[in-house]
Amino acid sequence: MPYVNxxxxxxxxxxxxxxxELIQGxxxxxxxxxNKKPSSTFVVIDEVDTDNWGVGMESVTNLRRREAAGKxxxxxxxx
Amino acid sequence: MPYVNxxxxxxxxxxxxxxxELIQGxxxxxxxxxNKKPSSTFVVIDEVDTDNWGVGMESVTNLRRREAAGKxxxxxxxx
Amino acid sequence: MPYVNxxxxxxxxxxxxxxxELIQGxxxxxxxxxNKKPSSTFVVIDEVDTDNWGVGMESVTNLRRREAAGKxxxxxxxx
Amino acid sequence: MPYVNxxxxxxxxxxxxxxxELIQGxxxxxxxxxNKKPSSTFVVIDEVDTDNWGVGMESVTNLRRREAAGKxxxxxxxx
Amino acid sequence: MPYVNxxxxxxxxxxxxxxxELIQGxxxxxxxxxNKKPSSTFVVIDEVDTDNWGVGMESVTNLRRREAAGKxxxxxxxx
Amino acid sequence: MPYVNxxxxxxxxxxxxxxxELIQGxxxxxxxxxNKKPSSTFVVIDEVDTDNWGVGMESVTNLRRREAAGKxxxxxxxx
Numbered sequence: 019m020p021y022v023n024x025x026x027x028x029x030x031x032x033x034x035x036x037x038x039e040l041i042q043g044x045x046x047x048x049x050x051x052x053n054k055k056p057s058s059t060f061v062v063i064d065e066v067d068t069d070n071w072g073v074g075m076e077s078v079t080n081l082r083r084r085e086a087a088g089k090x091x092x093x094x095x096x097x
Numbered sequence: 098m099p100y101v102n103x104x105x106x107x108x109x110x111x112x113x114x115x116x117x118e119l120i121q122g123x124x125x126x127x128x129x130x131x132n133k134k135p136s137s138t139f140v141v142i143d144e145v146d147t148d149n150w151g152v153g154m155e156s157v158t159n160l161r162r163r164e165a166a167g168k169x170x171x172x173x174x175x176x
Numbered sequence: 177m178p179y180v181n182x183x184x185x186x187x188x189x190x191x192x193x194x195x196x197e198l199i200q201g202x203x204x205x206x207x208x209x210x211n212k213k214p215s216s217t218f219v220v221i222d223e224v225d226t227d228n229w230g231v232g233m234e235s236v237t238n239l240r241r242r243e244a245a246g247k248x249x250x251x252x253x254x255x
Numbered sequence: 256m257p258y259v260n261x262x263x264x265x266x267x268x269x270x271x272x273x274x275x276e277l278i279q280g281x282x283x284x285x286x287x288x289x290n291k292k293p294s295s296t297f298v299v300i301d302e303v304d305t306d307n308w309g310v311g312m313e314s315v316t317n318l319r320r321r322e323a324a325g326k327x328x329x330x331x332x333x334x
Numbered sequence: 335m336p337y338v339n340x341x342x343x344x345x346x347x348x349x350x351x352x353x354x355e356l357i358q359g360x361x362x363x364x365x366x367x368x369n370k371k372p373s374s375t376f377v378v379i380d381e382v383d384t385d386n387w388g389v390g391m392e393s394v395t396n397l398r399r400r401e402a403a404g405k406x407x408x409x410x411x412x413x
Numbered sequence: 414m415p416y417v418n419x420x421x422x423x424x425x426x427x428x429x430x431x432x433x434e435l436i437q438g439x440x441x442x443x444x445x446x447x448n449k450k451p452s453s454t455f456v457v458i459d460e461v462d463t464d465n466w467g468v469g470m471e472s473v474t475n476l477r478r479r480e481a482a483g484k485x486x487x488x489x490x491x492x
Contacts, residue, residue, distance in 0.1 A: 019218060019264065019308065019310050019315065020261060020262060020263045021179055021218055021220065021262045022259065022260070022261050022262070023259070023260045023262075024257060024259050024285075025257060025258045025259070025260075025378060026257045026285070026289060026291070027256065032289065034148045034156065034158065036288050036289060037148050037149060037151075037156060038151070038155070038156055038159075039284075039287075039288045040151075040284065040285075040288055040289075041151025041154065041155065041156055042151075042154050042155075043280075043284040043287075043288065044151070044281070044284065045151070045153070045154050046154075047276075047277065047280040047281065047284065048261075048263075048277075050276075050280075051273050051276045051277055051280065052263060052269065052273065052277075054263070056153055056154045057152070057153040057154075058152075058153075058310070059151075059152070059153075060150070060151070060152050060177060060179055060218060061150070061151035061152075062104060062145055062149060062150050062151075062179065063149040063150075063151075064145075064149070065149070066378055066380075069350045069353050070353060070378060070379040070380070070381070071256065071376070071377070071378050071379075072353075072354070072356075072357025072358075072360070072361070072375075072376070072377035072378075072379075073256050073295070073373070073374075073375070073376050073377075074361070074372055074373040074374075074375075075357065075358050075361050075362075075372045075373075076354070076357065076358075077350065077353060077354055077357055078256065079350065080354075098185065098229065098231050098236065098455060099182060099183060099184045100183045100416055100455055100457065101180065101181070101182050101183070102180070102181045102183075103178060103180050103206075104178060104179045104180070104181075105177075105178045105206070105210060105212070106177065111210065113385045113393065113395065115209050115210060116385050116386060116388075116393060117388070117392070117393055117396075118205075118208075118209045119205065119206075119209055119210075119388075120388025120391065120392065120393055121388075121391050121392075122201075122205040122208075122209065123202070123205065123388070124388070124390070124391050125391075126197075126198065126201040126202065126205065127182075127184075127198075129197075129201075130194050130197045130198055130201065131184060131190065131194060131198075133184070135390055135391045136389070136390040136391075137231070137389075137390075138388075138389070138390075139387070139388070139389050139414060139416055139455060140387070140388035140389075141341060141382055141386060141387050141388075141416065142386040142387075142388075143382075143386070144386070150177065152177055152216070157177065183457060192306045192314065192316065195306050195307060195309075195314060196309070196313070196314055196317075198309075199309025199312065199313065199314055200309075200312050200313075202309070203309070203311070203312050204312075214311055214312045215310070215311040215312075216310075216311075217309075217310070217311075218308070218309070218310050219308070219309035219310075220262060220303055220307060220308050220309075221307040221308075221309075222303075222307070223307070224457055224459075227429045227432050228432060228457060228458040228459070228460070229455070229456070229457050229458075230432075230433070230435075230436025230437075230439070230440070230454075230455070230456035230457075230458075231452070231453075231454070231455050231456075232440070232451055232452040232453075232454075233436065233437050233440050233441075233451045233452075234433070234436065234437075235429065235432060235433055235436055237429065238433075256376060258337055258376055258378065271464045271472065271474065274464050274465060274467075274472060275467070275471070275472055275475075277467075278467025278470065278471065278472055279467075279470050279471075281467070282467070282469070282470050283470075293469055293470045294468070294469040294470075295468075295469075296467075296468070296469075297335060297337055297376060297466070297467070297468050298466070298467035298468075299337065299420060299461055299465060299466050299467075300465040300466075300467075301461075301465070302465070335422065335466065335468050335473065336419060336420060336421045337420045338417065338418070338419050338420070339417070339418045339420075340415060340417050340443075341415060341416045341417070341418075342415045342443070342447060342449070343414065348447065352446050352447060355442075355445075355446045356442065356443075356446055356447075359438075359442040359445075359446065360439070360442065363434075363435065363438040363439065363442065364419075364421075364435075366434075366438075367431050367434045367435055367438065368421060368427065368431060368435075370421070374468070387414065389414050389453070394414065
């Protein structure tokens, strides 16, 4: 009876179809590897604001901004 | 100093009074069974969207839809 | 289909009977308050070393030591 | 940068190879569905004692015992 | 590669700047104490409604109300 | 009344003194940034086996092995 908690940043919309794919993919994985019955696998998806998620001393909000800036700078350089 | 995390699907409204019952019932349970002081028991309730909770290869959203359909089909049969 | 995670310090032994009481008490509470079927309530108990649990700037290990010392000092005073 | 926590009961040994399959399967799933880079997906597996996991008002320890008894009773009946 | 989950009650607004301070302070702490690279430390902040957080048999909502009432009663007494 | 859960891989021994530093550093951080009283901040440290922690499609066990091999190969090259 596994419990799986998937935590991801909320960036754009995660559709109900994508969530279902995560739910099914997780249950299948646990059945394949550990022989757990899908009927007793719980999957809970938490979507977290990019301001509330940090990595490498910065928030994901800032990280994405910097990535976008870097990309647009790189685009500029090409011209 | 226990920490208890109650995660439930958000279906209809869970009232402040119901949340209080969960908080008090949990603190009482931990006092009764493990002699933990209620003043140092934290209870945190997470309400999770039914799209974000999966069981048995489907989301709770779909599960409830199917249950409702089954019920209304059964009601039809009775007539 | 609730998921409840009870985290407590590991102080002395928590018996299987006590764990069962926590499991049943939690499932009953969620049935009583939110009408959740006990058959789909998961309860997971985590026992945490007192060195690994902190409150008020100290570990529970130190807190218990200080409480015991205070108690024995109080016992001394009474004589 | 997803964080995935897989909690399962500790029944028999879960090998390092099986854990690796869970780690890789999870990272692949998140890449396929949400386009998350595997290099920034964390997977943490918690193995929980069967005494510490409850479902349907009983511990998994008791549930497994009852399942084994039911099975052996069924075997008896066949003779 | 630590994962740190900070759960606090949502009281007033927690600004992006404050969240960043928590993210950086946590990564620095883990680098200083355990020599963990900040680039592989994840920090996730969960803001929880005061109705959904209980301590000492009451919700934080009620606790804050009682504190405010006590304070205003004390102010009255002074006059 | 914050609850902070620090999850790290168990590599070598994390001493009680180091755990205390994490506990105090976390409580201080939350007091400084969000004005939370240290007396009501819980810090719980989970030490996780390197086999049970995955990042970038491999377990930390394998990652450390590869890092050590790379380092010893580099040392060889220098000679």
